[in-house]
Amino acid sequence: MNRRVPLWFLVVIIAVVLPVAVFPKLLSMWPTSDGYEMKLLLWLYPGYVVASGFFAYLCWPSRRLESWILIVFMLLSHVAMWSLVII
Numbered sequence: 001m002n003r004r005v006p007l008w009f010l011v012v013i014i015a016v017v018l019p020v021a022v023f024p025k026l027l028s029m030w031p032t033s034d035g036y037e038m039k040l041l042l043w044l045y046p047g048y049v050v051a052s053g054f055f056a057y058l059c060w061p062s063r064r065l066e067s068w069i070l071i072v073f074m075l076l077s078h079v080a081m082w083s084l085v086i087i
Contacts, residue, residue, distance in 0.1 A: 003061045010057070016074050017053040020046045029085045038084060045081050049074055 023046050030039060056070040 005057055005060045009060060009067070012071065013053050013056055016071055017049055019078050020049045026081060026085050042081060042084065045077065048077060052077075 026042060026045075030042065052070045052074045056067040056074075059067045059070070
């Protein structure tokens with residue numbers, strides 16, 4: 001069994017983790033009158049995305065399905081955080 005992560009999957013991971021770079025923009029768009037519970041989720045968001053990308057990379061050689069599931073959850077978390085700020 002090949003124990004290396006292919007380059008194309010590494011590019012997918014980087015492309016999915018990259019939207020977290022606009023985190024300062026998300027913070028600046030946060031409405032100041034909303035509760036702190038939701039802002040805590042927003043602060044935990046970058047750590048979650050980076051950790052999920054790292055674990056997707058680690059899982060690839062032995063558990064490819066779990067890697068894809070982590071990628072899908074990262075995409076869903078991007079959508080959730082943007083909708084939390086915009087709506």
